[in-house]
Structure formats: structure tokens, C-alpha cells
Amino acid sequence: MGGQTLFDKIWAQHVVADLGNGTALLHIDRHIMHDLGGPRGLADIEAKGYRVRNPELVFATPDHAVSSAPDRTEDTNPIGGKFLRELRQQAARTGIRLFDLGQEGQGIVHVVGPEMGISLPGATIVCGDSHTCTHGGLGALAFGIGSSELTHVLATQTLVQRKPRRMRVRFEGAPQPGVTPKDLILFLIGCIGAAAGTGFAVEYAGSAIRALPLEGRLTICNLSIELGAKMGLIAPDDTTYAYLQGRPFAPRDAQWDRAVAFWRTLPGDADATFDVEHEIDVAAVAPQITWGTSPQDVIAIGDRIPDPDKAADPDRRKAMAAALDYMGLQPGEAIEGTKVDWVFIGSCTNSRLSDLRAAAAVARGRKVAAGVNAWVVPGSEIVRREAEREGLHTVFRDAGFEWRQPGCSMCVAANGEQVPPKARSVSTSNRNFVGRQGPLARTHLASPAMAVAAAVTGAIADVRKLGA
Numbered sequence: 001m002g003g004q005t006l007f008d009k010i011w012a013q014h015v016v017a018d019l020g021n022g023t024a025l026l027h028i029d030r031h032i033m034h035d036l037g038g039p040r041g042l043a044d045i046e047a048k049g050y051r052v053r054n055p056e057l058v059f060a061t062p063d064h065a066v067s068s069a070p071d072r073t074e075d076t077n078p079i080g081g082k083f084l085r086e087l088r089q090q091a092a093r094t095g096i097r098l099f100d101l102g103q104e105g106q107g108i109v110h111v112v113g114p115e116m117g118i119s120l121p122g123a124t125i126v127c128g129d130s131h132t133c134t135h136g137g138l139g140a141l142a143f144g145i146g147s148s149e150l151t152h153v154l155a156t157q158t159l160v161q162r163k164p165r166r167m168r169v170r171f172e173g174a175p176q177p178g179v180t181p182k183d184l185i186l187f188l189i190g191c192i193g194a195a196a197g198t199g200f201a202v203e204y205a206g207s208a209i210r211a212l213p214l215e216g217r218l219t220i221c222n223l224s225i226e227l228g229a230k231m232g233l234i235a236p237d238d239t240t241y242a243y244l245q246g247r248p249f250a251p252r253d254a255q256w257d258r259a260v261a262f263w264r265t266l267p268g269d270a271d272a273t274f275d276v277e278h279e280i281d282v283a284a285v286a287p288q289i290t291w292g293t294s295p296q297d298v299i300a301i302g303d304r305i306p307d308p309d310k311a312a313d314p315d316r317r318k319a320m321a322a323a324l325d326y327m328g329l330q331p332g333e334a335i336e337g338t339k340v341d342w343v344f345i346g347s348c349t350n351s352r353l354s355d356l357r358a359a360a361a362v363a364r365g366r367k368v369a370a371g372v373n374a375w376v377v378p379g380s381e382i383v384r385r386e387a388e389r390e391g392l393h394t395v396f397r398d399a400g401f402e403w404r405q406p407g408c409s410m411c412v413a414a415n416g417e418q419v420p421p422k423a424r425s426v427s428t429s430n431r432n433f434v435g436r437q438g439p440l441a442r443t444h445l446a447s448p449a450m451a452v453a454a455a456v457t458g459a460i461a462d463v464r465k466l467g468a
Ligand SMILES: CC(C)[C@H](C(=O)O)[C@@H](O)C(=O)O
Pocket: 036, 064, 128, 129, 130, 131, 144, 412
């Protein structure tokens, strides 16, 4: 038998029962809930007469439906207030921990789990949300679940899963200036397609991944689902341990030492093999911008908008033409210089402190162009406080950005914060689907630095040309 990958090890350590046919019953170490899925799941187990099996392993916070208005209350978005009150009552009844508005621990579930030390290397982590793959950046097996699975986890702390196949993507080399983790992962999705990861657990590896700070690794893993993969993961190392040490729920003292010693056994064996491998030459990647309605519809900022007529596959030709029509773009034209109306800096992809620092570095001393609405929505209460301690909010406000309260906000517009019909937005989020930011809204995905470049020039722009 060959060696084991990181994924194989974590999987094997969590099998409660082998159910045959490639499926297993897994123990779930952490269950994170948000305001959309949580209340329904908790009501469901109550209706079925079950109790929460391990309330100490369940954590909840409102993110999707709460307003991000600077002076928000829980009822600024009334539906959000209703969900939050349900979640509060259920948390009190069942003993699960809720991070409420204004508290440390409130924010987008995928920002909160890592920053609170709830998400740990080697753990199985689930949430009723497809971007749970984000937590894989810590070396965890983390994936989104559906509503019946959510009930199953609440009642049993286990889950039946089919074992995915193993893919490795190696990012080798050093990025050029202006190229961020967001650009690397968008580039990969552009190369291999939004369905390439379907049925796989993807391990990101290589010298460029090893060199990445932990928050950049979370950004990479966040878009695993946009590659079609339910989970993406990165082997833990000293960067991971330095990030986690001292976080509120991370192990302490002697337990910390034991945990690190164990985590050091997790990276894949040298002779482990993968079902599929890809390699990306990082030096060849430029800042990326999407042009269509799937994250795979992506080009380098200096490229021209692609021409559907040049696509070999007739289905692809049709999809491209429909995407360009929706986006209001002409094939063959430069994408640079396309006028924008909205800029959104936020989401579980790019709303952490390092993202806001990168955005502020470009915004400092500049002004948002006339006619552009530009928002910065920090990913969590902790991010908001740290950013304000550093004065980043002042940099953004001086430049003409709105500095808002933590949550998902305009990433999915579930709280009513929408890009208007046909308005064009540059967004640091992860999905540019039809209607994602509001009915008929046109979304271009990019890095935080590129989003600021668009805000201050009023058009899709190459951040490298702005100069220092
Ligand atoms: C609302 C939620 C279930 C959804 C998801 O699963 O990802 C959302 O977070 C999204 O990003 O589309």
C-alpha cells in the first residue's frame, strides 16, 4: 500500500463505520451554523423529538440576513431580525454557543471559525453552506452540507459521506507584484474549469502555497466549490500554528503542545499518490478579472473579452454569448476601461484583515470616482475592530468608501443589499452568477486591490498601473 495523503489521514481518523460502496459514517468535530440554515435545522430536530447530541461542538452566528448598515440594529433587515431571534431562543434552549451582533465571534461563519480557533487542523468541520471548504486552509476536512444532513449532524454528531477522489494542484514559483491568492485561484479555475473538481478533495500544494500567509490560504480554499470540489485543503505547517496559537478556542498550554505534535503528523506521506494532478506556474499569472457569469469566465486584466465564435464547442459558444449579453459586454474589446457603478469589498473570500490592508494600501490618498458606490464590509466583528485600531476605516472613508458592519451583505444580497439591475460591480466575492448580487446585476470578480483600482478610476483597471 502506498503512502497516505493529508486527506486520507483525516478521513481515516474520523470513520465511525465503513458502510461499503465507498461510503462511511464520519465523526464531525465542529458544526458551524448561520442565520439561514441554523434556525430551520434546530426546529427540525426538535420537531422530530431529537436533542442536540453535542452542543459544545456547535457554534452559530448571524451573517447572511443581517444588515451591514453602519447604524444597524437586528431589525434593520426585518427578516434577519426574525431569524436571529429564532437562533437566539434555540441556542439558549439547546446550549449551543451563539456569537450575537456586536460580540467577538459575530461575522461570516467562514471568517469566524478560523479566527476564533474553532476550526483546527485535522478536524472535520461542517456547515450548511457551500463555502465551508474555506476552513480547509488550516488543514481541516471541511465541507458544506444540505439541510437534512444538518439535522443528522445535530442529532448524531456524525454524517454519511462518499469518499471523494484525490486531486493535487501545485502552485510553483513566486507571484509577480500585484498578484494575490485570489488571482491564483481564479486563474486555476479559468484553466481547468468550474466542474474540474467535481467529486474530488483538492489539496493545494507547492512552493507558492507554502509561502502564503494563512489568510491567503483561506482565500484559495474558499473557491474550491467554484472549482466543483466540496473540499479543498492545505497541509498545516508552522504558518498555521503561528496563526492559531492564542485564539479563543484553540488548545492551550500542554494541550497546545500535544495538538501541534499531532498536527505535524498530518501532511501527506512522500510516496502518497493522487488520482489527478495539475501544476500552475505562478510567475505567469497576472491580476485576474471575470467577464462572464461563472468564475471560470476569467481573463488577465490586459486581455480582450473572448469571442464566443472562436469556441470549438457549440454549447460553450452559446453559454459564452449568453454571458456576454447578460454582462453587457462586446467580444474582442479590452476589458480594461469598462465603466463600473459599484465596488464591493467583502465576503468570506476577501474580507479579512490582510485583505482590508491590501485594499487600504491602494485606497490611501485616492478618491472613489464620481458615480461609483463603494462599500467595505469587514468579515467579522474582530476584523472590524482590528481594522479600526489600525485606522483602515479612516483611510476608506477619506477615499469615499462606506465602512460597514460585518456580514455577507452584497455577496449574495440575502439581506436586501443589492446591486441595482444592469449596474456593473467589481466584487471581491466568489460568485458572479446571474442575479447573484441582485436581479440583472453584473458582477466582475477580482482581488481587493483590483476592486479598489476600479473604485478610484471608475472603470475596470490594472492595479499595477496606478503606481505607488
Ligand atoms: C445561503 C447559503 C446556503 C449559500 C451557500 O451555500 O453557499 C451562500 O452562502 C452562498 O454563498 O451562496
